[in-house]
Amino acid sequence: MFGRSKDIWIICAGFIAAMHIGKLPPVVPVLQQELQISFFQAGLLLSLVQGAGMCFALLFGSYVEKLGLRRCIVTGLMLLTSASILGSISQSVSALLFLRVIEGFGFLLVTTSAPALIRQITLPEQINKKMGLWSAYMGGGMGIALLCTPYLLLFMGWQGVWLFFAMLSGLIAFIIYIQIPEPPRHRQTVDIQKLIAMTLKHSPAWLLALIFGTYAGQWLGLVGFLPTIYQQNQISLQMAGVLTAVVAMSNAVGTAWCGVLLQRGIQAKLLMQFAYVVLMVCAIAFYCFKQFLPFIVQYVLVLSFSLFGGYIAAIIFSQAIHFVAKPIAISTTIGLVLQFSSISQFILPPVIAFIVSISADSWFWVGILMATLSGFGMILCQRLFHPKTLNLQRDAIVE
Template structure:
């Protein structure tokens, strides 16, 4: 096997690990009705179980990101995959609601370790000329992994049980763990001499890192909330559950396709600033039409708007993750910078759906939700102009 093929395979192992980690996020929605019937899970408990996996990222992403750099990227990926594997097996064996919550929290920390370490490890393994495309593939982990789970989990549940889903995904995760342990070398970059406090302080004082995190935050909550309302669309239009699952998965996978296309465009010389702004402009158009005319639009047009929103949202996600490698204050602070991005993302995904529900219940209409999401996208565009304007100014000063 040539050296080029070996490096390519190593890249795909890390990217595949990201997809496997995201599959654990997407496995739960299809199992909620079964868990309610078999374990007596209440509606409130179901909502908390769905959201509690975000708690680790929402509270500890920056802190854990600094430890990732200290402990070693490969070790942290392996630790994250180990936590996902063990927690998924234990949850599949349990018949206790309390144990399900505990294992879901552990899965949250495992997911966070993998997604914090992945970008920096890909940077170490990938030749610089193919890095944008590989980061585009990496940024597809959430949409792609959730899409795979949304397709496969209902089939496994229908044929066997929800426990089989947990065991199957644990096996997939463990397979990537073995592959990475065996084939991936430990990166040469070391941060042993950098105090954790200095690493965190360096990142928190770096304005581009904050801008990247805030830009991604304005997008992530919108995507999570809009996709979350898909079951409402299906119910209103009397769509069969099997078809509804496939349609939801296709929307999630569209986001992965968008991020991959973004990576290819970046590699071909397209400017990240223009891709991010294009993404936000399409988000404004799709979200505005969807929310402001939600009850009068035919189903196919509603679905096309959500699909387009997810597809072009991938331009934002792919560009931001790619730029995190360039805008980190120091190569040693890449994981901490990604941690800041993920922390803003988790906070946005945690806060925006209930905020949208509050707006709808208070006003009795979806129109103002379109106004709120459009405003978030406008803020994202302004922050993007600020980020790349700041870089341009610094470049002029240096010359």
């Protein structure tokens, strides 16, 4: 049984790594009461997990195969386990902030190593299916955590929640260590520094990274603060967790469905631009005018935002293998994309919290900010699929 499903454990590792990010949003109101953290500190807790990716994703993407893909995944899961255990016994905001940084390194090790390992241990005829499952790790993992955490809080408190997710990541780390052998490492035909320099000089790689950056922070900002928004509207913590979990899981559905549409021949540029239009409309309507809308309409708006945002994630990762300086630079290019994703997710939640704090709890300017980012993403998308960029890419591969 294990022999036929080794890649499933790697996919599980991605989902569980994302659960460590998703465990926090439902706990924010509890931490505000028990540890007296401010709304701005809550934003930092949401974003600091992206600190490692913000600084080192490109570097990690260049080195993980050389270090050993399985080793990096197991190490990442153990960092998540250790930081979560220590977090469960922490009683200071500064300690929790530091441990979120450590969790960020664990998350980065898993997410930069897993796609390459899946490609190595999966049969060629199964690779599209398995990579489709992998691409849903963020929305799916966060969704599961957002769904479970409010109910776990009832029985074990937030410290118990941290221990529960530590147990899960430790278990998966053990299974991967036992069941999956370390694949042979390929000899590097290009020096690491030259590989990074090659990627940084390749404008299509920058466009991919910038496009993903305009989206990733928006999605985390939306999902991360939804439980708080719902609580302000007298919705119970448990119901808020369920509603937010469905929003997060819809992102994974959007990612999978976009993969189907791409396979059927629909243009990536068309799908991405459509997705950004939906994001702009939903952000303005939800954040700027939500006080005038019935709750069901508000919920449809955030659900649509997450669902069609999944299109952008699916297209970025499907196109990353085509917009590289050289085929050997695929992992490095994905590292650059993840780095900009982390920068966006690190910056935007505190910015949102700051805007709301100085605007008397008004979310109007958050909607304007979100719509502006989506507009910028549409411009970058147009540039990525412009004939001049496509010709540049063709020439780079031929050389």
